[in-house]
Amino acid sequence: MKEVRLSLFGFGNVGRALARVLVEKSAVFRERYGLEFKVVSVADSSAVVWLPVGMNLTEALNVKETLGRLSAWTNDYEVFNFSPVEAVREIDADVVIDVTNDKNAHTWHLAALKEGKAVVTSNKPPLAFHYAELIGEAERRNLPYLFEATVMAGTPVIGLLKETLLGDSVEEIEAVLNGTTTYILTMMEEGASFEDALRKAQELGIAERDPSGDILGIDAGYKATILHCLAFGPTTFDEIEVRGIDGISPEDLARAGKAGRTVRLVASIERGSVSVEPKEVPKGSPLAVSSTQNAAVIRTDLLGELVIQGAGAGLKETASGVVSDVIKAALKV
Incomplete structure (x- = not known):
């Protein structure tokens, strides 16, 4: 079984839909691909929550949906004020997942790649403005940079x-x-x-x-x-x-x-x-x-x-595209 550490940025509707898929289909991913996903950090606009041994995503979902922000979560978890660039540099992960709407996310995508981490994103502006730079950096480092969910949600036009x-x-x-x-x-x-x-x-x-x-x-x-x-x-x-x-x-x-x-x-x-x-x-x-x-x-x-x-569009549909890319990245890192 291959353990793959994930660092998730964005815990709004799409981020939570993705988290639910990771929880509900964990057995499928183990059986079909031999992959055990361990989410070591989750970030929303209020905070970065980091636990190197892996987080309980069900608990994270409950905190977000009842309290509205991850910064309110203190039980056994360390809560940080990291910027995204600081987070991708500090947190030991194999795959960085960006499901935010951060228009400047190319800066921390590049930082993640330079740290040797694969990137999966549904965030469109980084690619719409910085495609050549991002793809060039990923190719130089032989790292996955995957973005199926940026166009047509989970309908696989990018893969096509x-x-x-x-x-x-x-x-x-x-x-x-x-x-x-x-x-x-x-x-x-x-x-x-x-x-x-x-x-x-x-x-x-x-x-x-x-x-x-x-x-x-x-x-x-x-x-x-x-x-x-x-x-x-x-x-x-x-x-x-x-x-x-x-x-x-x-x-x-x-x-x-x-x-x-x-x-x-x-x-x-x-x-x-x-x-x-x-x-x-x-x-x-x-x-x-x-x-x-x-x-x-x-x-x-x-x-x-x-x-x-x-x-x-749609939460499950977008999560489908993101999860597909996470699996592809996990099989390569």
């Missing part, structure tokens, strides 16, 4: 481009990459106003309290940037064109509907060119997804047109 289509040359990708905007546009097609659709999405936890990252196309832009980096080579979010759905009216949707089309926030990705904008697509198109679904149409020289659809 990175590990499966090795003999193909990608020619173009068109994709719907943001479940929040798809949900809002679907509701508007059914008669809701933009404001009512957004409010409903927030009530259901589909949209954030501050939904601007989704509505303005920023989230989809991050994801499209990452797909370009994989398919064609490095670029950054600063080099792409982004327009969100804030200017879409019910009249726009009604007009498209009469023509047998629907409006979706579509990312178009070609070599050296990335754009995200609302587009009319035929109702029979793979991109005409509804609710919170995502879809990508990948065109290659050998395979032709490949369609991948699936959940682009």
Whole structure:
């Protein structure tokens, strides 16, 4: 049995969903892969809790969900005020997991790699702005740097481009990459106003309290940037064109509907060119997804047109992508 030490950063919704999977499927991971995961630290915005012999994740979940912050947890555990950089340097772990929304996380991802630790992340901005630097550092040190859950949650579009289509040359990708905007546009097609659709999405936890990252196309832009980096080579979010759905009216949707089309926030990705904008697509198109679904149409020289659809949001779905990467990293470290 191979014991693998994990250091988890982020204990919000996704971090707790990941913790539950690690608890509930621990026997599966032992039997299927010969892996025994030991979480040696957990961090939220209030504190880093560190126990080198391994933490009780069920207790950590109870503390977070009853007291609201890890800094309130003192029973047998040491609570620290480490910055993320200090934590990745001090804490002895094999795999660092980042499920935060820290836009500056590339600094501590690099620090982790330089300390000889693998990195698994669902955090998009580090890759959207610093892909070449992060991947270059990981390759120089022969360490896993894995990010399946950054695009389409657990739907494995990253693995498809990175590990499966090795003999193909990608020619173009068109994709719907943001479940929040798809949900809002679907509701508007059914008669809701933009404001009512957004409010409903927030009530259901589909949209954030501050939904601007989704509505303005920023989230989809991050994801499209990452797909370009994989398919064609490095670029950054600063080099792409982004327009969100804030200017879409019910009249726009009604007009498209009469023509047998629907409006979706579509990312178009070609070599050296990335754009995200609302587009009319035929109702029979793979991109005409509804609710919170995502879809990508990948065109290659050998395979032709490949369609991948699936959940682009959700806690279990995102945890699926993260756990898959944690297992891949654990088998290599």
